[in-house]
Amino acid sequence: MAKRQPATPPDPKAIDWRRKDAYRKDFARHANLAFLIKSFGIGVIALAVPIVLPLVGGYSGHYSISYFYHVPETRDLFVGLLWALGLFLVLFQGLSRAENLLLTLAGVLLICVAMVPTGIAQCTDTAFDWHEGFAFAFFACLFVVALGFSKRRLTYILWPPLRARFARAYTFAGVLMIALPLAAWGIAQWQGPDCGHAVYWTEGAAILAFAFYWFVKTIEYKRLLGLSLKVIWRRLVG
Incomplete structure (x- = not known):
């Protein structure tokens, strides 16, 4: 009588290909949600920048967003928020090679904005510094x-x-993202040592235009992917 051979144990690396279509659909759904949430998250972090910094570091006497680097209570927060936005932009996948390259460049430039601070003296008549140059280049990438x-x-x-x-x-978001940083620079040059909070609010409006762009992009992606708000909310709250 032939001796019965023991059953071959299943390969731990094997995939149940009978269910591969279900796996792929489930993975695609979660990948689409992750893509959408990342887009929305960029907008939320950007929205927080001009709101949280004065709440933590104070409003009086701080005449630009960039100056909060020199406020002890907000230096780490300022750098952390810009690094978070920069890394998100680097990791975000544009839908073409050129778009992806511009978003990656924008992320690197924003990290440079965080790591190369503006001068501690506010309202100077300096025509250019590297901090401003990186910021202008960042907004120019998003404009394109x-x-x-x-x-x-x-x-x-x-x-x-x-x-x-x-x-x-x-168009609205893009024009504001290039016009408002230039306006902030112009205000600083025009007012010189007598500047007030006009530069802060102009810079803040440019950041809000950036946030608005990402919220619009999120709504567009939601429509293109056919995802409902209920599905997105369930994913956010777990």
């Missing part, structure tokens, strides 16, 4: 992404009025 690359996906939105609203929103 907003006006050049973000609108290319809008062809997938079939309803013309909705497509037009997204296009206007991207």
Whole structure:
């Protein structure tokens, strides 16, 4: 009588290919949610910058966002927020190689903004410093992404009025992201030693325009991916 061979143990690295389609659909759904939440998170962190810094470090006598680097209570917070935004931009995957390169460059530039602080003297008439140069280059990258690359996906939105609203929103955000930093620089040059909080609020408005861009992008992605707010909320709260 033939001796019965023992059953071969299952390969621990094997995948149940009978369920591969279900696995792939489940993974794609979670990947889409992660992509959407990352986009929304960039907007939330940016929104916090001009709000949290004066709440922690004080408002009176602080005439620019960048000056909060020199406030002891907010130096780590300022650097941490900019590093978080910069890393998110580096890790965020644009939908084309050129867009991805610009977002990565923007993230690196924002980290440079955090690590190369502005001078401690406020309201000087210095025409240029590297901190400002990195900041302008950062906003210029987002300006190109907003006006050049973000609108290319809008062809997938079939309803013309909705497509037009997204296009206007991207144009609005992009123009503000290049005009407001230039306006802040102009105000500082014009007012010189007599500057007040006008520079702070102009810089803050530029950051809010950046946050607005990412919230619009999140809404667009939500529509393109067909995800409901209930699904996103359940994912956020676990």
